[in-house]
Amino acid sequence: FLNNGVKVLLKKAENLYIDEVKDVEILLHESEVGDYFRQLKNLHIQNGTMIQYIFKDNDDVDKIEFQLEILELQGLPKLISFCSKNKGSTSTSPQETTLFNQKTQFPKLKELVLSSISIERIWLPQEFCSTQNLTLLIIEGCANLKHVLSDSMVEYLQQLEGLEISECKCIHEIISKEKIIKEAFRNRYLICFPRLNSLKLKGLQNLIGFCHEDYTVEFPTLKILEIENCPQLKGFIHNSTSKEILTDVVLFNNKVAFPNLEKITISHLRKAKRIWYNQLLTSSFSMLKELTVKGCDALLNIFPHFLLRVFKRLEKLIVIDCASLEEVFQLQVQGLDVEEKYMLDSQLKEVNLVCLPKLKHVWTKYHMRNISFESLRQVCIQECWSLKTLFPFSVAKDLQQLERLTIDNCGLEEIVSKNVEGSDEQEICFAFNQLSFLMLWYLPYLTCFYPGKHRTTWPALKQLRISGCWRIKIFGHEKSQIRHPLFLIEKVIPQLEEVSFSHDDIAMISDGRFVADLFCNVKFLRISCYFDVSAIFPISFLRRFYNLEGLDVVSCHFKELASFESDACEDTDMIITIPKIKKLKLDMVDNIRHLLKQDSPLDHICASLECLELWQCDNLINLGLDLSFFETLTTLDVWKCNGMSELITSFKVQSLVCLVTMRIRECEMMREVVASDDGETSYEIVFRALKHLELHCLQRLLTFCSGNYTLRFPSLEQITLSQCPRMKNFNQGELTTPKLHKVQLTETDFKGRWAGDLDSTVEQLYKEQV
Numbered sequence: 001f002l003n004n005g006v007k008v009l010l011k012k013a014e015n016l017y018i019d020e021v022k023d024v025e026i027l028l029h030e031s032e033v034g035d036y037f038r039q040l041k042n043l044h045i046q047n048g049t050m051i052q053y054i055f056k057d058n059d060d061v062d063k064i065e066f067q068l069e070i071l072e073l074q075g076l077p078k079l080i081s082f083c084s085k086n087k088g089s090t091s092t093s094p095q096e097t098t099l100f101n102q103k104t105q106f107p108k109l110k111e112l113v114l115s116s117i118s119i120e121r122i123w124l125p126q127e128f129c130s131t132q133n134l135t136l137l138i139i140e141g142c143a144n145l146k147h148v149l150s151d152s153m154v155e156y157l158q159q160l161e162g163l164e165i166s167e168c169k170c171i172h173e174i175i176s177k178e179k180i181i182k183e184a185f186r187n188r189y190l191i192c193f194p195r196l197n198s199l200k201l202k203g204l205q206n207l208i209g210f211c212h213e214d215y216t217v218e219f220p221t222l223k224i225l226e227i228e229n230c231p232q233l234k235g236f237i238h239n240s241t242s243k244e245i246l247t248d249v250v251l252f253n254n255k256v257a258f259p260n261l262e263k264i265t266i267s268h269l270r271k272a273k274r275i276w277y278n279q280l281l282t283s284s285f286s287m288l289k290e291l292t293v294k295g296c297d298a299l300l301n302i303f304p305h306f307l308l309r310v311f312k313r314l315e316k317l318i319v320i321d322c323a324s325l326e327e328v329f330q331l332q333v334q335g336l337d338v339e340e341k342y343m344l345d346s347q348l349k350e351v352n353l354v355c356l357p358k359l360k361h362v363w364t365k366y367h368m369r370n371i372s373f374e375s376l377r378q379v380c381i382q383e384c385w386s387l388k389t390l391f392p393f394s395v396a397k398d399l400q401q402l403e404r405l406t407i408d409n410c411g412l413e414e415i416v417s418k419n420v421e422g423s424d425e426q427e428i429c430f431a432f433n434q435l436s437f438l439m440l441w442y443l444p445y446l447t448c449f450y451p452g453k454h455r456t457t458w459p460a461l462k463q464l465r466i467s468g469c470w471r472i473k474i475f476g477h478e479k480s481q482i483r484h485p486l487f488l489i490e491k492v493i494p495q496l497e498e499v500s501f502s503h504d505d506i507a508m509i510s511d512g513r514f515v516a517d518l519f520c521n522v523k524f525l526r527i528s529c530y531f532d533v534s535a536i537f538p539i540s541f542l543r544r545f546y547n548l549e550g551l552d553v554v555s556c557h558f559k560e561l562a563s564f565e566s567d568a569c570e571d572t573d574m575i576i577t578i579p580k581i582k583k584l585k586l587d588m589v590d591n592i593r594h595l596l597k598q599d600s601p602l603d604h605i606c607a608s609l610e611c612l613e614l615w616q617c618d619n620l621i622n623l624g625l626d627l628s629f630f631e632t633l634t635t636l637d638v639w640k641c642n643g644m645s646e647l648i649t650s651f652k653v654q655s656l657v658c659l660v661t662m663r664i665r666e667c668e669m670m671r672e673v674v675a676s677d678d679g680e681t682s683y684e685i686v687f688r689a690l691k692h693l694e695l696h697c698l699q700r701l702l703t704f705c706s707g708n709y710t711l712r713f714p715s716l717e718q719i720t721l722s723q724c725p726r727m728k729n730f731n732q733g734e735l736t737t738p739k740l741h742k743v744q745l746t747e748t749d750f751k752g753r754w755a756g757d758l759d760s761t762v763e764q765l766y767k768e769q770v
Contacts, residue, residue, distance in 0.1 A: 209238025
């Protein structure tokens with residue numbers, strides 16, 4: 001395999017990478033190992049479809065010591081063993097032998113990576129002692145692998161710091177009991193990994209546990225534990241012989257100790273109904289700072305009442321897509337009213353709960369004052385439709401450090417539950433002294449913040465995003481008769497930088513008499529819920545926002561944005577007072593067909609526009625904008641505008657001199673991006689600044705430009721083209737893209753495709769689909 005010139009270089013080489021070897025079954029001979037690999041420290045072999053052995057055994061010596069520190073074997077589907085057996089052997093199957101045998105010794109090996117090889121066993125227990133300096137073991141995509149480690153091997157893994165095993169469908173357990181040595185080690189019940197700090201088990205479809213419950217396992221230095229997509233897992237420590245009682249399927253029992261564990265990620269574990277056993281080993285999990293739970297459909301709660309003290313150092317909690325979860329923090333057991341003697345100041349700072357359809361309580365109601373969550377900084381709740389209230393009164397009263405609160409698409413009726421101990425006549429004050437961001441988004445059942453007499457203070461609030469909360473009055477003013485509005489205009493608006501107003505809010509503000517500079521700090525304004533088809537966009541309302549930079553128009557039935565509410569307002573002086581914005585977003589503005597008319601006030605508003613986002617505007621035909629509108633635009637994002645057959649004409653596109661990013665996605669009728677102007681002759685179109693172009697899920701797109709124009713993209717560096725099955729070419733005329741060297745099929749497709757130029761690549765992708 002290696003010619004003489006290469007062999008001379010190898011005598012002093014410390015690193016050797018071998019890639020895409022074809023028609024070679026044995027890479028090296030035994031004599032070559034001693035002669036040419038004495039200095040080798042790093043050996044990486046990959047993509048050898050025919051390789052069966054790394055070197056051939058000639059029986060010249062009993063053992064061969066490799067001085068390797070790093071060994072990586074990847075994409076070797078026919079690999080039988082590292083070293084071939086002697087001439088008398090007839091074994092040719094990966095399933096009949098081990099990867100490493102007694103012939104090969106690796107006394108200095110620190111890192112071993114095995115990926116996509118077909119072996120069934122890596123080591124035999126009695127041959128493992130030569131790898132006792134191993135610090136990192138990574139095994140991935142080894143479909144036939146059944147045996148990883150045995151109980152007797154653990155004593156030689158005292159230096160192991162990282163263990164990662166993924167996508168190996170035949171593995172049942174990580175540490176197995178060896179029948180040969182079972183009697184000799186029958187009293188050795190403790191297994192310890194003294195230096196292991198990271199353990200990751202992912203995509204192991206038949207894994208039932210890390211090891212059998214005959215052993216107690218200790219991880220004194222482990223900091224990171226990830227267990228993902230192991231659907232048959234019965235518990236970290238399992239008992240495969242016991243009858244499985246579904247109510248007792250616990251992930252972590254008292255046979256495993258994690259005294260320094262800081263981060264746990266578990267996902268898609270179908271069987272576990274509880275994460276923690278009733279009694280854990282002393283100090284186990286006491287240092288846990290971050291817990292992430294995803295797709296564990298059998299779980300009923302996260303933290304039971306009797307273990308809250310164990311997790312007092314927890315800082316971040318993420319729970320996503322757990323179909324049966326009913327409660328997160330069980331502060332009190334129903335029917336059990338025991339006076340607690342301990343005090344607990346939780347260090348929890350961040351809570352994220354997403355898509356939990358049966359969640360009834362984040363914190364169960366309790367009246368005792370022994371548990372505090374006053375360190376909370378961020379709370380995000382999304383898609384929890386069974387949740388009726390978020391904070392118990394006892395938790396809400398101490399949220400003075402809370403900085404961000406997001407409640408999105410939930411069944412909440414109130415944010416804070418009623419204080420059952422206090423008097424109904426006593427006014428309660430909730431002080432959110434650090435809260436700077438509040439989002440209440442599509443909460444159709446929300447009727448109040450708190451059901452009793454109360455007031456709220458929000459001195460630090462800067463961003464207020466509210467939409468779809470129809471049963472609660474968001475804004476009121478000091479002289480209005482509105483009962484219990486969430487905010488008083490005079491109190492909260494002067495400090496805001498971002499705010500959302502509905503049709504009713506704008507009507508109330510327009511009728512009221514407020515000081516001229518009340519809205520002067522608002523930089524981003526969201527207008528929503530104009531459902532009357534005869535409604536006119538309230539352009540004159542924008543005069544109040546001197547420093548406005550961004551405008552979002554969401555869920556409105558405006559037919560146009562270009563007209564004043566009345567002819568009386570059409571005067572030059574008034575237009576000048578309307579601010580010039582940098583960002584405009586239209587989302588679900590269903591009836592609009594054209595963005596503006598000639599000489600409309602929107603010309604002035606958008607004179608310095610940098611970002612334009614058009615989302616779900618089904619009747620919008622095309623951009624159809626005046627040339628002045630385009631000259632400062634740097635970002636154009638069009639998504640689900642199903643009435644558009646083209647984006648812009650060839651004449652107007654020439655004004656996009658500053659455009660850096662263009663994204664067009666999921667527009668059902670889009671046939672071309674740049675359409676030809678009728679009667680125009682061929683000319684050159686230059687996208688001088690465009691660097692990023694994305695065309696995604698455009699089922700009818702035939703081409704970027706159908707006209708016979710010369711298109712030049714001197715700055716284009718990235719193009720993502722995906723799910724455009726009818727796109728035959730990019731351009732009819734000449735095309736130049738000097739900085740482009742690939743077409744990405746997804747945003748994460750960093751390798752991409754390239755057939756010499758952009759047009760040829762598009763044609764090739766089309767032919768492959770046909």
